[in-house]
Amino acid sequence: MKTVIAFIVDPLLLLGLVILGIVAGILGALLGVGGGIIFIPVLTIVYGLTPVSAAALSLVGIIAISSWGSAIYLNKGVPNIRIGLMLEIGGVTGAIIGAMVAVYLEDWILMAVFSVVMIFSAYRMIRNGGSENIPENGDGEFEYNDLKCGETVCYDVEHKTGGTIGSMFAGMISSLTGVGGGVIKVPIMNIYMKMPIKAAAATSSYSLGITAFSGAVVYLIHGSVPLGMAAFLIIGSVIGAEAGTRISARIDASSLKKYFSLLLMASAVLMLLHAGGYV
């Protein structure tokens, strides 16, 4: 244990891990993204971890955010568990395919495609405000509680099979590039499957933990998870996820779409820079 924990003795670095977890947790629980887009750069650049250790630690943080955030959202009736289970069959299958074909594909092509998809999704969300299938007679197949309005909203979900295939694409891209699938899954659910943005974000937050599970177990068994750092990151991530769910209850859906669009744009720019070898 001493070799694992003793290498971080600087209280500022320990505090930094907790703060990192809090920031990623707020973003993850609020927008339905994993937090990997924050974890990976900070852990590699600031903490000097190897890509493998950073990825392992990032998955642990993503699971902490997903599990705690989902537990709160589930108590309030926000995520769609049935759709989440269905989409994850595609997501996990895509992650497996991605891991198997990774050596045969050029990273920069995938990243460029990924960036274009995200820019298009952000444009659709800003221009059309996403889209939701909410029957006027209130007789939808599914329902969720809008915590801001305090109302139960009934809605229908379209293109379930197509959404599962899209989720497979998200899992594949996630596995190949190391970026969490949330930035793809939320637009798929909101724009293509017509789920309300808050239900989509909460469902994505729930499903990301399931995608991360397999990889994280393997990293832990292989001893790639820096245990001392993981403990502090878990604590911060749980605090952040708690805060993110509270913020979500105070903002309306249109604001959430705008924030998500900004995140998509930022992710796309980062990905393009990475594909071009600039970062």
Next chain:
Amino acid sequence: MNLLDSIAKTLRLCVILSVAIAVIGLMAGYTGSPYGEGLTWLAVLILILSPFAGVVAATISLAYGKDRKWAAFGVLLIIVSLIGMAVALIQ
């Protein structure tokens, strides 16, 4: 058996257990106890297993409610997740 409640309780229990064991593990590690590393490893393992435990809880809850179609999706997801883990271990 309430679907959302059963998953929420499973996830919450796993995270609380994980954080509690992690704190004890860290304290043990800093005081030089030989159990610190094992406890922290256990804490991370419990956390990592929490989403899978959530899927199992969801599947049981759906099956209990005779929601066969969605319970079948849950079973399929459990199988795919285990295959994913096996593939990752082999690689």
